[in-house]
Amino acid sequence: MLNSSYNQAPLIEIPDPMLRAVLFFPLFCLALLSAPFSARAAMEIQVIGGAASKISVAMVPFQAAPGQPVPALTQIAGGDLERSGQFRLVDVGGMQQPVAPAQVNYGIWRGKGADAVVIGQVAALPGGRFEVRFHLLDAVKQTQLAAFSYTISATQWRPTAHQIADIVYEKLTGIPGAFSSRIAYVQKQGKRFELRVADADGQNPRTVMRSNEPVISPRFSPDGARLVYVSFEDKKPVVYMQSLRDGGRSKVAAFKGSNSAPAWAPDGRRLAVVLTRDEASQIYLINADGSGLTRLTRGGNLDTEPVFSPDGQTLYFTSDRGGSAQIYRVAASGGEPRRVTFSGGYNVSPAVSPDGRHLTYISREGGRFRVVLHELASGQTRVLTDTARDESPSFAPNGQAVLYATVQGGRGVLGTVSLDGKTRTRLSESGVDAREPAWGP
Amino acid sequence: MNKIFWPILLALTLSACGTTTGTQATVEDRTGDQTGATAAKPAGADSTGVDGTGVAGSALPADQYAGDPRKDPASPLSKRSIFFDFDSYVVKPEYRPMLEAHAGYLQSKRDARLILQGNADERGSREYNLALGQKRAEAVRRALAVLGVSDAQMEAISFGEEKPRNEASTEEAYAENRRTDVVYADE
Structure with missing residues (x-):
């Protein structure tokens, strides 16, 4: 069964007296009514480059009974696979549409270069539900690699397609897929800020919070049920937590001074935050309910952007304690921080890979801010992007790609890049500014 | 004088926007959201915040800062x-x-x-x-x-x-x- 709870993303609206007054006019109410439709405008996806050797998959359109809707299941799942850079889609135009493995003519598919074939069918069930069956077949060995059946509602085509892509990806690469995961980001339109949650392909965006004041640094809880973020709605930065199930909000850190840069501990019970209540920006640990504040870093320097290692034992953070912005690590239990980055004068915004072996961060070189991958064991680094104003990198839940923000044609866009730097995608919507992305579960 | 009308304006606005929120929930329903749960919550958050701001904004006389x-x-x-x-x-x-x-x-x-x-x-x-x-x-x-x-x-x-x-x-x-x-x- 598919988990549909992730779709529940209620909208929080931060009130503004001026805006409310304007809304009094029916015309403006109409304008606002239409806003949710624009929120559904699809992001455009572009793939740039890709790996040299790719797995060829034939995604055969699933067969539906006459009169039934034919959803774009194979199109969505195929797009997922293609965007990873590890797959090539075999042209399936004019081919037979087998629904059972026994009907598959492997010779034809081999002739078209397919390493694997995906077939399936959709059947209507009573009560407006559907059954989706699919088979993943090895075209070389002529064996079945996977077969699944889903019973879904009419609103679950997309999540179903992403799950199919996850299974195909995992069976053919040995690595779990991340196509069913979600991203959060902030969209700026005029003077309005919207915190949004979308599918990992940038589609199906849902606004979960709106404000006339800036919002930055959203982060998913490890279970994906909550977001923490920094909102300026109180005329200063305050760390808020919001449930994605019921929209309930609470302040996690609203101390004197600035409150920012929240990061979840892997157990989802504690957070690291940056506070200025005692002196310059310093890192503190705090329980998710706002209790139990303890200070982690000390000194009159600037410490910010903490992030936990997957085992929760170490935090990486940005500091200017060495005279320039560099990344350091410190034990979650405290102690003396150790410097991690040494080359260049500006390395910021660290994120740790799910296996704890890599960091990604933003590095400035020759006036360009670009995404870097840093292997912790060897210290080796690789620049992954060729843009100039990259920000906020975060790893996919399967560690195979990095999501980041950059500027293209004068506006903020989101992109992903594979760890070899060879496959880049752009998730962009025309006329808006997207920034501060975070990849969640 | 203008300020006296603010609470009324805000109240009217609030009722007008109840409709808006409801519609948003309906739209989100197509994406698979649970409509019932989403409709009530944001409306509540709206009313609290707007009332609070309205009161604070109308309390100060207009000539408060004369000679400041x-x-x-x-x-x-x-x-x-x-x-x-x-x-x-x-x-x-x-x-x-x-x-x-x-x-x-x-x-x-x-x-x-x-x-x-x-x-x-x-x-x-x-x-x-x-x-x-x-x-x-x-x-x-x-x-x-x-x-x-x-x-x-x-x-x-x-x-x-x-x-x-x-x-x-x-x-x-x-x-x-x-x-x-x-x-x-x-x-």
Whole structure:
């Protein structure tokens, strides 16, 4: 069964007296009514480059009974696979549409270069539900690699397609897929800020919070049920937590001074935050309910952007304690921080890979801010992007790609890049500014 | 006179916007959201916040600030921005007369509260820039503390690069945005 709870993303609206007054006019109410439709405008996806050797998959359109809707299941799942850079889609135009493995003519598919074939069918069930069956077949060995059946509602085509892509990806690469995961980001339109949650392909965006004041640094809880973020709605930065199930909000850190840069501990019970209540920006640990504040870093320097290692034992953070912005690590239990980055004068915004072996961060070189991958064991680094104003990198839940923000044609866009730097995608919507992305579960 | 109408306006607006929220929920339903749960919550959040702001906004008489020395363009108290050099967090000597005036005002009015809003230019990480803006706010806070202002009367915060005075991506704009603003809480 598919988990549909992730779709529940209620909208929080931060009130503004001026805006409310304007809304009094029916015309403006109409304008606002239409806003949710624009929120559904699809992001455009572009793939740039890709790996040299790719797995060829034939995604055969699933067969539906006459009169039934034919959803774009194979199109969505195929797009997922293609965007990873590890797959090539075999042209399936004019081919037979087998629904059972026994009907598959492997010779034809081999002739078209397919390493694997995906077939399936959709059947209507009573009560407006559907059954989706699919088979993943090895075209070389002529064996079945996977077969699944889903019973879904009419609103679950997309999540179903992403799950199919996850299974195909995992069976053919040995690595779990991340196509069913979600991203959060902030969209700026005029003077309005919207915190949004979308599918990992940038589609199906849902606004979960709106404000006339800036919002930055959203982060998913490890279970994906909550977001923490920094909102300026109180005329200063305050760390808020919001449930994605019921929209309930609470302040996690609203101390004197600035409150920012929240990061979840892997157990989802504690957070690291940056506070200025005692002196310059310093890192503190705090329980998710706002209790139990303890200070982690000390000194009159600037410490910010903490992030936990997957085992929760170490935090990486940005500091200017060495005279320039560099990344350091410190034990979650405290102690003396150790410097991690040494080359260049500006390395910021660290994120740790799910296996704890890599960091990604933003590095400035020759006036360009670009995404870097840093292997912790060897210290080796690789620049992954060729843009100039990259920000906020975060790893996919399967560690195979990095999501980041950059500027293209004068506006903020989101992109992903594979760890070899060879496959880049752009998730962009025309006329808006997207920034501060975070990849969640 | 205008202010009397605000609560009425707001109340009408609220009822008008109930419709809006309901429609949003309906739209989200197509994406698979649970409509019932989403409809009520945001409307509730709206009403609380709007009521609160409405009350606070209408309480002050219009002539509250008549004769306020902080509003007198001839007074150094009307000067509110301290600009910083690139990558610098040092308050330049030229701001001393202005800060002395604010320190004197705060010492004469113990209930006055000052918010120091640090800012940074847009280059680089938003969180790092938030911390850089904080350094600029703290620099002004320390300067005022040296001039005898009580810590209890001051709060240093940062807007980072989020609220630029000049939105252009030029050196001139960056210089304008490397700044701490001095704002009184009752303004």
